[in-house]
Amino acid sequence: MQANTIRSIYALIHTGPAMAQADLAPLEAASELAKRCQGIANAVLVGADPDTAVERARALGMENVWVISNPAWPQPLQTQQLTDVFAAALASGNSLPCTPDTVFLLAAGAVGEEIAGRLAARLNGVPLGKIKQFEFDASGHMSATRTAFGGRLNTTLNCQAGPFFAAVRKPDNAMAAKPIDAGSTAVHHVLHSEPLRPAYPVTPMERSEQHAALEGARLVVAGGRGMGSEAGFTALYDLAAKLGGAVGGSLPTIDAGWAPVARQVGQSGKYVSPEIYVAIGISGTPQHMAGIDPHTKVIAINKDPEAGIFQAAHIGVVADWQEFLPALVSAWEALRPAQSNGA
Template identity: 55%
Template sequence: MPTPETPRHIYALVPVQEELAASDYAPMEQARLLADRCNGHAAALLIGNTPEPAIQRAEALGMDAVWVCATAPGARPLEPRQLAAAYAALLRAPDAPPHDGSSVFFAAAGRAGEEIAARLAALLAGKAMGRCESWDIDATGILHAHRMAFGGRLQIDMECREGPFLAVVHSAGSTVPAVRDRSPIAMHQCRAPESLPPAYPTAYTDRNETHASLDGARLVVSGGRGIGDAQGFEALYGLAERLGGAVGASLPAIDAGWAPVARQVGQSGKYVSPEIYLAVGISGTPQHLAGIAPHVRLIAINRDDEAEIFKHAQIGIVADWKEFLPALARALDA
């Protein structure tokens, strides 16, 4: 464990590209929060060709240091396995960011972040912690990570004794750290690795639908069994388009054929981390809720006032969606 003379180093792994969603900054938010709790050192490791927005976010969060590894302008974004190799090279360089067996590395929750964290754990002979929800420090100074399993019905408590530790995290949401007076951020420029694993050969095919993708959506309008039929989902697509969001669906709606499998949210579907999740006609099973990030503001519309979903919603509306959604659409158009 680190001593007061050797503070724990908490690193945010942030691949930078032209457009970053709010969830992409989650590692920096969580690194700053954890470093404050353990009197540690929070830094961001940025790899990509457009680091400026991420640098500004790091400054706003009061990160202690930023390490920038800039790739060639206009270069194709690196794939997760290439990013893992690039981070490993950065951490093995003679002038590498200081790290040891107590260091913690955060990546953003999602398929890419989870692959980066797992691959980097293997390259550093570290511990892959998976998707962690919260962190504690006990009286002896040992760091504990908490993650959910079995659709949120079980919490796993992991002791972080000998690492380094690599985890994926969600946005801190309303607990994003407030900027306090800190020393100026330390900037470090690094050379991009000369050799990386080759990119996988890819072929592009046209999407089968024109509606916005769930991946990275900041607002999700999701329908469940209570929608009733595929025609009902057309109303959800229309509302999502008005709101600049994407449509999701619960497993019963997918099984009924009302929406494609790519739109399933839940334990056996996609994990989403929007700012707002509008659940329409969804009962609120643990398996479905396991696919929604904990910090998301959940708005539920259901005609059953005893539906489980209302126990997890910030706003609950007891109504028939066939009456409520058209009224909402008219209000939005006005």
């Protein structure tokens, strides 16, 4: 507990050609957190193609960026290999201070959360899990809020002595982050020459379906129990193909076999961060909404005007989807004749 020292906040990021915008969330979160506690925001980037992340860190006015790489590394690195590289960097001495009030942020998701836990164990730190919000009291002590039971409860963790390892999403006010002095970021390039431990053998699997993948989609058309049957999902796949999006589903639709489990959105399914999420025949329970990024614009189509989804929706349509979707598709085709004809 060092309330009077300047707190260091680190974003730990795995860079590479497959990096998505959500993978950069720790940069935004570290910058925002450092501003609120008058601390210092730094980033440690491990992997190939770091330029996008370096530019974002510069634009956010981060103090230091360490770019750790080795041209001989495979792509992507596996979690245990990433943990080794991050742990070696953090344990390397004075250049990356790791004191009891230091906070390390990784991207929310299976990989980031696993690395956060592994690093906390390696470096005698405290794993905080997936954190929604950090707060500081007048004396600078930190608490962290974590949701439980699908967003129904908030748990507040009193962060006494770390270092702390947390997984985060992009903060709600990230767009407001302004560069302090974009020219002041020091970028340190480090060649990690220690050999990597052998990778676990991975056998690539053929995708069992040819529809657009949910991961990374900019538009998601998701169906719920209100779709009524597997045939309802055929209409969703058609709509998604026309709009250039991917199909998602609520838990009951996966249980019913209307869509594969890889398309489940929610607390026990996938977390998606498209620009637009069209929720059709979905009631909007906390467990489902927990899978949608707060920055996503939600369009809800539901025949019940009292459906909870309308509380979260930016645009709501009270209608039976069987009547509304054909009208929507006709309107779309009238507006975009060239694209809908496949030209």
